Amino acid sequence: MDAETFLAELESDRQTQLRRLDSESLLLALTDGEPTPATVLRAAADSEHAAHVTFREWAATADQSASATAELDTQALFAWTADREADHRERVCDAFDATHDPVDGGTLHTYLRERERPVERVAAGLVARPLVSERTHSRMIAFFADETVDRADRRAELFRALRQETAEELQRGLDALDALCATPDDWERARMVAGYTVQVAYDDYADTLAGLGESPPKR
Numbered sequence: 001m002d003a004e005t006f007l008a009e010l011e012s013d014r015q016t017q018l019r020r021l022d023s024e025s026l027l028l029a030l031t032d033g034e035p036t037p038a039t040v041l042r043a044a045a046d047s048e049h050a051a052h053v054t055f056r057e058w059a060a061t062a063d064q065s066a067s068a069t070a071e072l073d074t075q076a077l078f079a080w081t082a083d084r085e086a087d088h089r090e091r092v093c094d095a096f097d098a099t100h101d102p103v104d105g106g107t108l109h110t111y112l113r114e115r116e117r118p119v120e121r122v123a124a125g126l127v128a129r130p131l132v133s134e135r136t137h138s139r140m141i142a143f144f145a146d147e148t149v150d151r152a153d154r155r156a157e158l159f160r161a162l163r164q165e166t167a168e169e170l171q172r173g174l175d176a177l178d179a180l181c182a183t184p185d186d187w188e189r190a191r192m193v194a195g196y197t198v199q200v201a202y203d204d205y206a207d208t209l210a211g212l213g214e215s216p217p218k219r
Helices: 003-013 014-021 025-030 035-060 064-070 072-092 109-115 118-146 152-180 184-211
Strands: none
Touching: 003 014, 003 118, 003 152, 003 184, 014 118, 014 184, 025 035, 025 118, 025 184, 035 072, 035 109, 035 118, 035 152, 072 118, 072 152, 109 118, 109 184, 118 152, 118 184, 152 184
């Protein structure tokens, strides 16, 4: 097994959930049924902030002895990602017309923060989470591309940049998995936690839509 094969199998195993997440209904769920420029930006800022907090906590609690044999500095990797997510948060907040103080939380990050082993953290936070985030960014790009309000073009361009940078995070995660996974059991643990991470994100999306009287697209 290698990371590219791992990614292909993850996308194949979770193709239905990932495909349904990449729909217009996603913004309904993220904004409690009211997708406006302000609520979409608020959802994005809160998400970036939650990711920053998760990776900051992981950097502070990284078990260097567990990854020493893989010659991978997980503490540095998580610290780099925390800084990247903080930068994303600030750039989204700068796109607001008014001040917004991002809030932490969310079902996905509750699950992520329960991961302790380096392999699980990388598979969940730096492979599965970016797969979900790229689809969120895609929906936000489409939303602002269709808007005629002031600054819509710049906001669409912002999310194009965030999507590209999230793809870089994903690649770092894949490289880290190649370094961390020394046995078939390591790859299996990564597979299980990554798949479940996508499922957690999808279930939260579907449950929120159900509360709004909606359902995910059947495709």
